Amino acid sequence: MTSCKRVAAWTVIGLTTAALLVAGSVIYFGWYDISATRPHTAAVNQLIETTLARSVSVRAKSIRVPDLNDPADIRDGFGLFRAHCVQCHGAPGVAPEPYALGLNPAPASLVESAHERSAGEVFWLIRQGIKMTGMPAWQYRLTDGQIWDVVAFMRVLPTLSPTDYRQWDERSPQPTPQAIPLDAPRIGNAMAGRQALQQYMCVTCHVIPDVVGASSHVGPSLAGIAIRPYIAGVLSNTPENMRRWLMAPTTIKPGTAMPDLGISEQDARDIAAFLKTLSAPD
Ligand code: HEC
Ligand code: HEC
Structure with missing residues (x-):
């Protein structure tokens, strides 16, 4: 190595070490303010916005958009929007609920999103949700058809004045909340189950081996649950009983702290x- 190259190599190593030390100090000494009452710095905000924009655009590129002009679909979309979205995002002339005002990042006005984003991107955002914001994933609560109905309504939303929106509200019957309609259920799939349990707060109450963030002791650890003879001390541990327990713990064991x-x-x-794969005890 020539001395010139050696100096360059040491400079790179020195600068990298310095950058890591600064980043480490920011984290260790708690310098970054994560409170929702303080905005991100402009640089962090730019980084997050660009990451979001690129992440969505790459993933939504190949989504095929169905016909979004059917008035019945648009009306169904309005019902779902009123039931699930207006609380956080507001609507023409309608403020979000007080708790949504405290979110950081603040939920965008969907009038603007409907203008700026393609239908495929809006579909993807609603279906998948956005990490580290308050935006929930709706995939486990609405069918893809229902999500497209919401997208169809969102395309109409920017054309509605506050008076129009109030009229839609008055004319549409309140929807009765209904469970997500299912095709004939297929046999259980462990990989899909691992992903689904992120969507039902299991991680906030149980230690679950190999699931990141599942380290809470509100309920018993699920390590070794596959080899335990009983579920919650009351049901023999078969896959069918486990399904029943997960769907309605309070019916099976009234007074249990595990909610439906x-x-x-x-x-x-x-x-x-x-859960059947978790055979190793702690
Ligand atoms: C608990 C509050 C909450 C609920 C309920 C909610 N959202 Fe969101 N949503 C957010 C937050 C927070 C963000 C992230 C900040 C942002 O970019 O708007 C977001 C982002 C979005 C975005 C991306 C906005 C953009 O252009 O950057 C779309 C689209 C969206 N939500 C649609 C919906 C729809 C449709 C529903 C109802 C099915 C819904 N949201 C329900 C809080 C919520
Ligand atoms: C709010 C906290 C909470 C949430 C959320 C929760 N659980 Fe529980 N879970 C509990 C408690 C508490 C028990 C103990 C119940 C009892 O014995 O009465 C329990 C018991 C169980 C049991 C039986 C354990 C045993 O040792 O027999 C299983 C299995 C289980 N939960 C799985 C899950 C899964 C999977 C999810 C997500 C779909 C989940 N739980 C969500 C609190 C919770």
Whole structure:
């Protein structure tokens, strides 16, 4: 190596070490303010926005958009929007609920998103949700058809004045909340179950081996659940009983602290299949 190259190599190593030290100090000494009452710095905000824009655009590119002009679909989309979205995003002349005002990042006005984003991107964002914001994933609560209905309504949204929106509200009957309609459930799939349990707060109450963030002791650890003879001390541990437990713990054991989480039959089968793989005790 020539001395010139050696100097360059040491400079790169020195600069990298310095950058890592600064980043480490920011984290270790708690310099970055993560409170929702303080905005991100401009640089962090730019980084997050660009990451979001690129992530969505790459993933939504190949989505095929169906016909979004059917008035019946648009009306169904309005019902779903009113039931699930207006609380956080507001609508023409309608403010979000007080808790949504405290979110950081603040939920965007969807009038603007409908203008700026393609239908495929909006579909992807609603279906998948956005990490580290308050935006939920709707994939486990709405069918793809229902999500497209919401997208269809969102395309009409920018054309509605506050008076128009109020009229839609008055004319549409309140929807009765209904469980996600299912095709005939297929046999449980452990991989799908592992993903589904992120969507039902299991990680906030249980230690679950190999699941990142599942380290809470509100309920018993699920390590070794596959080889335990009983579920919650009351049911013999079969896949069918596990499905029943997950779908309605409070019916099976009144007074239990594990809540009914509205798990669909398919998701319960998948999660039961995943739990069947947890045979190693702690
Ligand atoms: C609990 C509050 C909450 C609910 C309920 C909610 N959202 Fe969101 N949403 C957010 C937050 C927070 C963001 C991220 C900040 C942002 O980019 O708007 C977001 C982002 C979005 C975006 C991306 C906005 C953009 O252009 O960057 C879309 C589209 C969206 N939400 C649609 C919906 C729809 C449709 C529903 C109802 C099915 C819904 N949201 C329900 C909080 C919520
Ligand atoms: C709010 C906290 C909470 C959430 C969320 C929760 N659980 Fe539980 N879970 C509990 C508690 C508490 C028990 C103990 C119940 C009892 O014995 O009465 C329990 C018991 C169980 C059991 C039986 C364990 C045993 O040792 O027999 C299983 C299996 C289980 N939960 C799986 C899940 C899965 C999977 C999810 C997500 C779909 C989930 N739980 C979500 C609190 C929770």
